[in-house]
Amino acid sequence: MQAYNIQTGIVCPLDRSNVDTDQIIPKQFLKSIKRTGFGVNLFDEWRYLDEGFPGQDASKRPINPDFVLNQPRYQDATILLTRKNFGCGSSREHAPWALSEYGFRTVIAPSFADIFYNNCFKNGMLPIVLDEAIVDTLMKAVVAEEGYTLTADLEAQVVITPTGERYPFEIDAFRKHCLLNGLDDIGLTLQQSDAIKAYEETMQQKTPWIFNPVHA
Amino acid sequence: MAGQTLYDKLWNAHEVTKRDDGSSLIYIDRHLLHEVTSPQAFEGLELANRAPWRLSANIASPDHNVPTVTTERSQGVSGIKDEVSRLQVVTLDDNCAKFNIAEFTINDARQGILHVVGPEQGLVLPGMTVVCGDSHTATHGALGCLAHGIGTSEVEHVLATQCLIQKKMKNMQIRVNGKLGAGVTAKDVVLAIIARIGTAGGTGYAIEFAGQVFEEMSMEGRMTVCNMAIEAGARVGMVAVDDITIDYVKGRRYAPTPEQWDAAEAYWSTLYSDADAVFDTVIELDGNEIAPQVSWGTSPEMVVDITESVPTPDQAADDTQKEGWMRAYTYMGLEAGQKITDIQLDRIFIGSCTNSRIEDLRDAAAVIKGRKVAESVKEAIVVAGSGQVKLQAEKEGLDQVFTEAGFEWREPGCSMCLAMNADKLLPQEHCASTSNRNFEGRQGNGGRTHLVSPAMAAAAAIAGHFVDVRTF
Ligand code: SF4
Numbered sequence: 001m002q003a004y005n006i007q008t009g010i011v012c013p014l015d016r017s018n019v020d021t022d023q024i025i026p027k028q029f030l031k032s033i034k035r036t037g038f039g040v041n042l043f044d045e046w047r048y049l050d051e052g053f054p055g056q057d058a059s060k061r062p063i064n065p066d067f068v069l070n071q072p073r074y075q076d077a078t079i080l081l082t083r084k085n086f087g088c089g090s091s092r093e094h095a096p097w098a099l100s101e102y103g104f105r106t107v108i109a110p111s112f113a114d115i116f117y118n119n120c121f122k123n124g125m126l127p128i129v130l131d132e133a134i135v136d137t138l139m140k141a142v143v144a145e146e147g148y149t150l151t152a153d154l155e156a157q158v159v160i161t162p163t164g165e166r167y168p169f170e171i172d173a174f175r176k177h178c179l180l181n182g183l184d185d186i187g188l189t190l191q192q193s194d195a196i197k198a199y200e201e202t203m204q205q206k207t208p209w210i211f212n213p214v215h216a
Numbered sequence: 217m218a219g220q221t222l223y224d225k226l227w228n229a230h231e232v233t234k235r236d237d238g239s240s241l242i243y244i245d246r247h248l249l250h251e252v253t254s255p256q257a258f259e260g261l262e263l264a265n266r267a268p269w270r271l272s273a274n275i276a277s278p279d280h281n282v283p284t285v286t287t288e289r290s291q292g293v294s295g296i297k298d299e300v301s302r303l304q305v306v307t308l309d310d311n312c313a314k315f316n317i318a319e320f321t322i323n324d325a326r327q328g329i330l331h332v333v334g335p336e337q338g339l340v341l342p343g344m345t346v347v348c349g350d351s352h353t354a355t356h357g358a359l360g361c362l363a364h365g366i367g368t369s370e371v372e373h374v375l376a377t378q379c380l381i382q383k384k385m386k387n388m389q390i391r392v393n394g395k396l397g398a399g400v401t402a403k404d405v406v407l408a409i410i411a412r413i414g415t416a417g418g419t420g421y422a423i424e425f426a427g428q429v430f431e432e433m434s435m436e437g438r439m440t441v442c443n444m445a446i447e448a449g450a451r452v453g454m455v456a457v458d459d460i461t462i463d464y465v466k467g468r469r470y471a472p473t474p475e476q477w478d479a480a481e482a483y484w485s486t487l488y489s490d491a492d493a494v495f496d497t498v499i500e501l502d503g504n505e506i507a508p509q510v511s512w513g514t515s516p517e518m519v520v521d522i523t524e525s526v527p528t529p530d531q532a533a534d535d536t537q538k539e540g541w542m543r544a545y546t547y548m549g550l551e552a553g554q555k556i557t558d559i560q561l562d563r564i565f566i567g568s569c570t571n572s573r574i575e576d577l578r579d580a581a582a583v584i585k586g587r588k589v590a591e592s593v594k595e596a597i598v599v600a601g602s603g604q605v606k607l608q609a610e611k612e613g614l615d616q617v618f619t620e621a622g623f624e625w626r627e628p629g630c631s632m633c634l635a636m637n638a639d640k641l642l643p644q645e646h647c648a649s650t651s652n653r654n655f656e657g658r659q660g661n662g663g664r665t666h667l668v669s670p671a672m673a674a675a676a677a678i679a680g681h682f683v684d685v686r687t688f
Contacts, residue, residue, distance in 0.1 A: 001264060033255035033307050036263070185369070186264070189377040192233055192241060196269075196379060199232045199243055209472035209480050210245045210344065214272045216318040 002124040003182030007106050008151040009078030013142045014068060019082060020089030021116065025098040028053055038094055039101030043069060073146045079106045081138055081150075086127075087116025096123040106152045108159065110135050121175050122184055126154060128169045154180055219490025221387045222456050223422040226362035226487070230345045232379055242382045245344040247374050248330040249276035249317070251308040252636070253349030257372035258311040268315055269378035275339050276312050277320040278305045279329045280636045284599050284626035288638075292323055301637060320603075328602025328628040331355040331443065331569035335435070336604055338468025342457045342484040347374055352569050352652065354445040358438035359465070360457035360487040362422075365446070385452065386420055386496040389489070391427035394503035399686035401579065402437030403571060403650065403669035405429060405501075406444040407509035411519040413499060418450030421497065424489060425455050429503040435464040436575035443570045444652050447516040456488035508685055510556050511654050511667040513544035518654075520556060522672070522684045528552040547656055548664050549644060557682050559666065562645040564589070564596035564623075564677040565659070566670050568633035571650035572601030576670040577609045581617040583674035583685060589622035590680030597624045597639070599631040623677070635660045648676040 029041050032054060044052040047069055049062040063070050069077075080099070086109040087095060096119045099107065105125050110132040112120075120127045130138075141161070142148045151160040154176060159167040178184065183191070204211055220228070232241040254276070261268070268274060281301035288295040293309065296302035305322060312319035320326040326337060331352055334340035346356045346363035349371045356363035370380060390409055410417075423445050430438065438455045445453025455461075462481055465471050472480040489495075507521035518541070520527065526545070529552060532538035545552055550559070566572070566580050577600065589596045598618050600606035606628055609615055615625045632639040633651040641647050641663025650673050654665035668676065675685040 033304055035256045035259050184264075185381070186266070186373050186376045189241065189373065189379055189381065192379075195233045195241070196243070196377065200270075200378075203243070207343065207480070207483060209341065209476040211270075211272065212470065212473070212476075214275055214318045214339065214470060216275075216320060216324070 001182045001184040001187055004105065004124055004126050004154055004179045006151065006153045006155070007078065007126075008149055009106070010074065010076050011079045011081050011138070011142045011148055011150050012068060012074040012077035012104075013139050014080055014082040015139060017083040018085045018088055021087060021092050021095040022089050024087065024095040025092070026052065030092060030094055035093070035097045036101055038098035039103075042098040042102045043067070078103050079108065079150055079152065080104045081135065081142060082107065082109045083135065084110040084132065086112050088113035093119050093122070096120050096125055100125050108135065108138070108150075108152075121179060124179070124182065126152060126179060128152060128159060130159065130167055130169060134167050218494045219492040221389075221489040221493040221495060222360065222424050222454055222487060223362065223385070223387055223452070224493070226343065226345070227384060229343065230362065235381065239381050239383045241379045242345060243379055244347050244374050245273065246334070246340055246346045247274045248334055248346070248348035248350075248353070249274060249308070249371070250280055250330055250348070250350065251278045251304040252280045253368050254311065254371055255304065255307045256368050257349070257375060258315065260369075260372045261315075261375055264376075266376045268317065268375045271316055273378060274317045274375070275319070275334070276308060276317055277324075277327050277330055277333055278308050278322055279327075280630045280634065281305055282322055282327075282627070282629040283637050284597075284629050284631045284639055286627055289323065289627040297638065325603040325607065328600070328605065329569045329572065329630055331439070332573060332601030332605065335359055335439065335464075336468070336602060338465060338471035341465060341471065341480070342461055343487050347380065351446045351451075352443050354451060354453045355439050355443040355569055357442040357445065357452055357454035358435060359461055360454060360484065362452060362454070364451040385422045387494075388418060388421035388423045388450070388497045388499070389495040390423055390425050391498065391500045392425070392429035392503045392506075393427045393500065394429065395432070396429055396503050396506060397686065399671060400506050400508060401669040401671060402433060402440040404506055404509045405503070406441040407511065407516070407519045407667060408501065408506045409441075410444065410448045410516050411509070412501065413448055415447060415515055415517045416449040418445060418448040421450050422452035422454065423448070423450045424495075425453060426489070427500075427503070430455050431458065433460075434575055435460060436573040439573065440570055440576075444516070447652055457484045458488075508669060508672050509667075510672065510682055511665070512548065512550060512556065512559075513541065514547050514654055514656050515540065515544070516652070516654060516667060518544055519667070522556055522682060524556060526550050526552055526554045526556065557684070559646060560592065560681045561648050561666075561676050562594050563641060563647040564593060564673055565599070565632040565647055565649040565651065566597070566623075566673050567599030567601065567626075567631050568649075568651035569601065569630070570652040571670050572599060572605065572628075574605050574608050576650065577605065577614050578612070580670040580674035581614040583671050583688065584621045584623070584678065585617050587621055587678045589677045592680040593677055594645075595624070596622060596677045597626050597632065599626040599639075600628045602628050621678070632659055634658060635663075641665070648673040648682065
């Protein structure tokens with residue numbers, strides 16, 4: 001998993017509450033065999049004027065110019081700023097997959113749905129909870145100023161504005177540790193690599209047939 | 217100190233480290249991969265820039281989606297009509313090529329349902345830990361393995377680390393004493409067990425099957441029983457290693473080399489529960505009393521003897537069971553109190569990882585020989601569990617027996633067990649099936665599955681309705 005340390009980027013304001021996972025990535029895209037390829041279908045129903053289905057050439061689809069993501073000034077955005085209860089609905093891990101592939105590794109909101117919040121960490125993303133009033137202030141600032149950026153500093157647990165205001169945020173220590181070091185479950189197990197190798201060496205002696213090569 | 221159970225021994229032999237939260241890191245000896253649950257795991261591996269920890273631990277084969285009709289199958293992957301199915305099979309091929317993982321591809325003579333292929337090739341050996349992204353991985357416990365199903369994220373974890381984070385389960389022993397009557401098979405034994413303990417009876421336990429019936433049972437039979445441990449709620453089912461196990465393994469393609477053999481045999485001979493081992497739960501059944509079983513409802517615990525009738529609501533143990541039965545009567549289109557032998561059948565399916573091994577086909581063929589499938593049966597198919605089983609059956613002329621009777625002789629795969637390929641029931645059709653799950657829609661939307669042994673399915677095909685194979 002990619003480590004997360006500090007991210008500075010253009011902010012995209014998604015001024016809605018209760019954005020659910022079906023809006024983040026509609027269900028017709030779940031049949032895929034992949035966990036990539038969802039980026040072009042992030043917020044599909046809002047982003048495009050036609051109905052989306054898997055395997056389309058997105059570049060040929062009519063885009064909805066009114067949707068915030070499609071406005072030129074937010075093209076390079078990497079931080080999503082949104083309202084409360086973001087990511088509610090199903091448990092699909094496709095939602096963080098789609099966001100992160102699109103380029104959003106940071107999402108700031110007053111609150112998140114539980115499962116979505118968890119799934120973010122499994123995928124190297126940082127969901128940041130800030131007070132509703134702060135989010136409101138930031139939302140206005142982003143809209144007022146083209147190219148508005150924020151810095152999310154995980155180590156220091158703080159969001160920094162261009163003018164230097166600092167908004168601290170809470171995060172579970174273990175999750176922070178994993179994210180800072182790019183450790184998922186697999187990463188954690190791999191920290192035990194030496195123990196695994198030592199085990200294998202012992203078993204090579206005891207039950208060598210387990211390690212016979214397998215060729216088709 | 218009390219002795220150890222078979223499960224304790226297998227667990228201890230594979231514990232790499234204990235973790236602070238009470239779980240352990242368990243080493244995985246063999247990992248079986250198929251096309252449905254592996255794609256996102258491979259992709260995750262690639263995205264994280266990781267390589268498989270130990271290539272030789274893995275073996276892959278497509279089984280869930282492959283077509284079983286020979287004309288389609290002979291065209292290989294491109295013959296798969298359904299786009300999603302084809303893509304999954306192609307993706308497995310691509311991933312195996314990319315990561316250098318051994319694969320028995322769609323038309324390889326060794327291809328087949330992984331739970332048939334693993335033991336048959338000697339890829340699964342006594343004492344191993346075996347996992348697969350499929351809940352019927354418990355099958356392999358028949359060889360004295362610690363084997364269970366895992367999810368896609370765990371598939372990735374095993375690929376990357378050769379380990380799983382596990383919490384130890386409790387020990388359950390199910391003893392079946394005595395002897396089985398003629399016409400009563402391993403399938404009937406496991407269905408009778410599930411009828412007795414229920415589909416949640418084994419939840420949280422690793423089950424060891426013991427007692428005279430298992431001591432005398434063939435490896436094929438033991439696999440049938442362990443296969444359905446999951447239907448009793450247990451992720452793990454096992455049988456101790458004995459001479460039958462060791463004889464079964466000997467000479468298989470990936471069995472230990474001659475130089476390794478003696479040490480292997482010596483180790484395997486220790487894989488049983490000590491006489492003074494303590495089980496958290498022990499359940500006993502009398503093998504002499506087990507009759508051929510038929511499932512009438514939509515859960516594998518809704519099972520009765522062939523001589524019985526669909527139970528009536530007043531026989532239910534409680535209101536929850538009664539409600540379940542009421543829904544099942546409707547879904548299955550059956551009347552409470554109706555005789556099992558009165559259930560007419562539209563289709564017959566002999567196959568699946570439960571009952572598609574050579575012994576199963578022999579059992580069925582013995583019943584069918586010289587007889588014809590009833591006119592009223594629309595379709596009767598036999599799907600061997602693997603290319604090897606199919607070849608062996610053809611060598612013995614079993615294919616002739618089946619086709620002369622009116623059965624279709626298909627190419628190996630999961631087939632109508634879960635209807636991911638084109639083999640499906642139509643709504644309201646009744647099917648005598650040797651598979652393991654009779655859930656609503658499992659064999660096709662609205663389809664009505666009755667779980668039975670191969671011999672019982674064969675007899676039902678001839679009669680057009682269920683009959684007692686003991687008097688058939
Ligand atoms: S035969 Fe059925 S139960 Fe067995 S692996 Fe295939 S789909 Fe699963």
